[in-house]
Amino acid sequence: MMRVFVTGATGYIGSAVVSELINGGHTVIGLSRSDKGAAELKKAGAEVHHGSLDDLDSLRSGAANADGVIHLAFIHDFSNFAHSLATDLLAIKTIGEVLEGSGKPFITTAHANGAASDNEVLALAKRGVRTAIVSLAPSVHGAGDKGFVPELIKIAREKGVSAYIGDGSNRWPAIHRLDAAQLYRLALEKAPAGSQLDGVGDEGVPFRSIASVIGQFLNVPVESISHEEANDHFGFLGTIAALDIPRSSEATQKLLGWQPIHLGLIDDLEQGHYFSS
Ligand SMILES: NC(=O)c1ccc[n+]([C@@H]2O[C@H](COP(=O)([O-])OP(=O)(O)OC[C@H]3O[C@@H](n4cnc5c(N)ncnc54)[C@H](OP(=O)(O)O)[C@@H]3O)[C@@H](O)[C@H]2O)c1
Numbered sequence: 059m060m061r062v063f064v065t066g067a068t069g070y071i072g073s074a075v076v077s078e079l080i081n082g083g084h085t086v087i088g089l090s091r092s093d094k095g096a097a098e099l100k101k102a103g104a105e106v107h108h109g110s111l112d113d114l115d116s117l118r119s120g121a122a123n124a125d126g127v128i129h130l131a132f133i134h135d136f137s138n139f140a141h142s143l144a145t146d147l148l149a150i151k152t153i154g155e156v157l158e159g160s161g162k163p164f165i166t167t168a169h170a171n172g173a174a175s176d177n178e179v180l181a182l183a184k185r186g187v188r189t190a191i192v193s194l195a196p197s198v199h200g201a202g203d204k205g206f207v208p209e210l211i212k213i214a215r216e217k218g219v220s221a222y223i224g225d226g227s228n229r230w231p232a233i234h235r236l237d238a239a240q241l242y243r244l245a246l247e248k249a250p251a252g253s254q255l256d257g258v259g260d261e262g263v264p265f266r267s268i269a270s271v272i273g274q275f276l277n278v279p280v281e282s283i284s285h286e287e288a289n290d291h292f293g294f295l296g297t298i299a300a301l302d303i304p305r306s307s308e309a310t311q312k313l314l315g316w317q318p319i320h321l322g323l324i325d326d327l328e329q330g331h332y333f334s335s
Pocket of ligand 1: 065089199
């Protein structure tokens with residue numbers, strides 16, 4: 059059993075990872091930058107390490123006192139994404155320096171345009187750190203989701219239409235938050251150094267199916283729009299809503315003996331909890 063330093067431990071995915079680790083017999087030391095976060099961590103049964111991504115000494119001491127690190131903290135400020143990525147890279151370098159030569163596990167989270175962070179993590183694998191990068195599906199769904207799907211619901215409510223682009227056959231991969239949490243625990247316990255892991259449960263959900271459930275629950279029409287209309291309708295999600303990005307986690311499942319067991323995205327939406335507010 060390990061003492062695991064978790065950054066982002068207070069977040070949507072991090073809090074599920076904390077519970078998964080504790081239920082698996084590990085001790086969690088969660089990074090928190092607020093009293094509220096610290097109280098949540100204590101309630102979940104974790105120890106609290108006060109600090110932040112901007113306080114590199116707090117990252118050094120957190121990593122130094124742990125048997126392994128899971129890095130999930132990220133500044134979700136899309137108006138200054140370059141700063142978010144630079145902060146992520148610096149955090150990874152700082153933690154990596156502490157872990158070099160130790161053979162300890164260091165599990166990180168991939169981001170769009172985050173190649174510099176991923177390259178650093180892969181290089182650390184050659185310097186005696188048992189690194190693994192988890193590449194999560196763009197939709198990590200479940201109770202408390204604040205990502206793309208709630209945004210689609212908000213847009214459909216505002217516009218009075220649940221739209222898809224073209225024939226809506228373009229596919230989005232997805233993963234349940236609790237399956238993602240188990241993947242992080244298994245990666246910590248047994249991923250070989252330099253692993254690149256696919257955090258995907260549903261390999262590709264047709265966008266039209268997502269739009270249909272949203273339309274059904276909001277009681278608004280489900281309609282096709284053209285690519286030209288997408289940005290006007292979906293705003294910043296226009297490009298993302300058009301993507302066809304099926305992904306498979308078969309190799310990751312085989313490597314770690316991991317199997318996503320929780321509801322898929324459509325079944326989760328059909329539970330209705332996304333529409334209660
Ligand atoms: N949710 C998704 O659908 C999804 C999909 C793909 C990838 N991801 C990635 O998965 C990871 C976790 O996502 P999430 O949904 O759990 O995010 P989240 O709910 O927004 O949580 C972000 C975490 O980062 C912490 N954090 C933010 N800025 C920080 C700072 N300056 N110093 C220290 N901690 C800071 C937050 O702490 P506070 O509690 O103090 O704010 C929180 O614990 C992120 O890397 C995210 O980009 C998420």
